[in-house]
Amino acid sequence: MTPSRRDAVRSLAAIGAGAAAASFPALDTLRRHVAAAASRDPRDLAPDDDFWDSIRRAYDITPDFVQLENGYFSPCAREVHERYVAHLRMVNARSSHYMRTTQADDKLAARRELARLFGCDEAELIITRNTTESLDTVISGLDWRAGDEAVMAAQDYGAMLDHFALMERRHGIVRREIALPMDPASDEEVVAAYERVITPRTRLLMVCHLVNITGQVLPIRAITAMAHRRGVQVLVDGAHAFAHLDFTVRDLGPVDYYGTSLHKWLGTPLGAGFLYVRRDGIAPLWPLYGDRGFADDDIRKLNHTGTHPVATDLAIRDAIAFHEAIGIARKSARLRWLQRYWTVRVRDLPNVVFNTPRTESRTAAIANVGVRGMAPGELARRLLAEHGIFTVAIDGAGVHGVRITPHVFTTTAELDRLVHAITQLASA
Numbered sequence: 001m002t003p004s005r006r007d008a009v010r011s012l013a014a015i016g017a018g019a020a021a022a023s024f025p026a027l028d029t030l031r032r033h034v035a036a037a038a039s040r041d042p043r044d045l046a047p048d049d050d051f052w053d054s055i056r057r058a059y060d061i062t063p064d065f066v067q068l069e070n071g072y073f074s075p076c077a078r079e080v081h082e083r084y085v086a087h088l089r090m091v092n093a094r095s096s097h098y099m100r101t102t103q104a105d106d107k108l109a110a111r112r113e114l115a116r117l118f119g120c121d122e123a124e125l126i127i128t129r130n131t132t133e134s135l136d137t138v139i140s141g142l143d144w145r146a147g148d149e150a151v152m153a154a155q156d157y158g159a160m161l162d163h164f165a166l167m168e169r170r171h172g173i174v175r176r177e178i179a180l181p182m183d184p185a186s187d188e189e190v191v192a193a194y195e196r197v198i199t200p201r202t203r204l205l206m207v208c209h210l211v212n213i214t215g216q217v218l219p220i221r222a223i224t225a226m227a228h229r230r231g232v233q234v235l236v237d238g239a240h241a242f243a244h245l246d247f248t249v250r251d252l253g254p255v256d257y258y259g260t261s262l263h264k265w266l267g268t269p270l271g272a273g274f275l276y277v278r279r280d281g282i283a284p285l286w287p288l289y290g291d292r293g294f295a296d297d298d299i300r301k302l303n304h305t306g307t308h309p310v311a312t313d314l315a316i317r318d319a320i321a322f323h324e325a326i327g328i329a330r331k332s333a334r335l336r337w338l339q340r341y342w343t344v345r346v347r348d349l350p351n352v353v354f355n356t357p358r359t360e361s362r363t364a365a366i367a368n369v370g371v372r373g374m375a376p377g378e379l380a381r382r383l384l385a386e387h388g389i390f391t392v393a394i395d396g397a398g399v400h401g402v403r404i405t406p407h408v409f410t411t412t413a414e415l416d417r418l419v420h421a422i423t424q425l426a427s428a
């Protein structure tokens with residue numbers, strides 16, 4: 001290599017190394033801030049607005065409206081976003097040199113970090129673009145035979161329900177859909193609702209860890225135990241649970257598959273997720289895209305998506321660093337507290353309808369509220385037009401209301417505004 005080419009390669013490498021090693025001042029400040037509260041129980045810290053206002057200052061949140069639709073995706077913290085932009089610049093500057101040299105190692109590091117956070121082996125996890133890709137990879141990867149049955153709930157996410165419908169058309173599988181009890185008295189009630197539709201032909205049960213339209217947290221461990229007793233595999237839709245609830249995969253029992261998005265609760269840029277497949281489930285799964293480079297029992301065979309925006313994957317580690325600086329126990333406790341903060345104030349008002357369990361342990365940040373006599377779309381429209389509050393209307397699968405999703409940057413003042421708005425709209 002000529003000296004000038006060597007210099008050029010060195011300076012390209014320096015851009016990458018510089019981006020990776022750049023200081024993370026806000027994160028350091030955040031860590032000190034959290035360290036000062038380290039001795040406090042997360043549940044005592046949950047109502048401490050001074051503590052959480054400092055977390056909010058780590059974000060750039062629009063002042064144009066109150067953002068209570070963080071369930072679709074949530075913004076990255078400012079530092080995470082800046083690091084993401086730095087990754088974009090670095091990848092653009094180094095282009096194919098980066099892709100051909102460092103990319104694989106960087107992606108492996110991100111995958112390792114995710115596996116650590118989820119509590120699995122890195123050989124059981126791949127980075128995907130989102131939950132849809134993760135779960136549909138499993139749903140279409142099984143070697144379905146005509147007459148095989150799959151169990152799901154009407155309250156599951158539409159994309160997956162559609163994908164099962166595609167398997168029905170293509171392979172002749174039978175879909176068995178249950179209606180989830182809205183406010184179950186016990187785990188057994190939920191488990192029984194699933195068990196009732198299992199037959200000797202059932203192969204797969206898909207279940208939400210946290211139902212996105214109602215906010216209900218489902219008893220995955222108990223459902224998995226029942227399904228496995230009946231010889232049925234379990235696919236968990238964790239779109240809303242990962243980095244929101246305080247758990248690792250070991251707490252769920254031996255689920256077979258778990259998929260999630262990282263742009264909802266972990267705070268990565270748009271377009272990141274993961275798929276976990278328990279080790280013994282990898283070999284039998286058919287990949288969507290052929291890849292002769294990997295053995296049948298290597299999970300990377302499921303990950304051949306071609307050239308894609310790698311900067312998103314690089315930002316995963318930055319998002320994890322921010323997430324861990326707060327700590328999942330504190331984050332989870334605050335999110336649940338925020339939901340209780342506003343729901344207890346309006347739940348028993350006349351004309352107010354709740355589509356979320358009352359039992360605290362069956363909920364987290366998300367809740368769904370309706371006003372009797374008002375269509376959900378109209379309620380969402382009026383919340384925005386008259387009160388400056390952005391939500392999303394849910395009007396199907398037995399759920400009629402607006403979904404309210406606060407995040408760690410949501411303030412109690414914003415929720416007071418919501419309480420005032422619902423009180424007014426329900427009394428009109």
Ligand SMILES: Cc1ncc(COP(=O)(O)O)c(C=O)c1O
Nearest residue numbers: 130131132133157212237239261
């Ligand atoms: C329960 C559930 N599953 C799956 C998805 C799909 O997530 P993504 O669009 O990130 O693939 C969502 C999105 O809101 C969801 O709420």
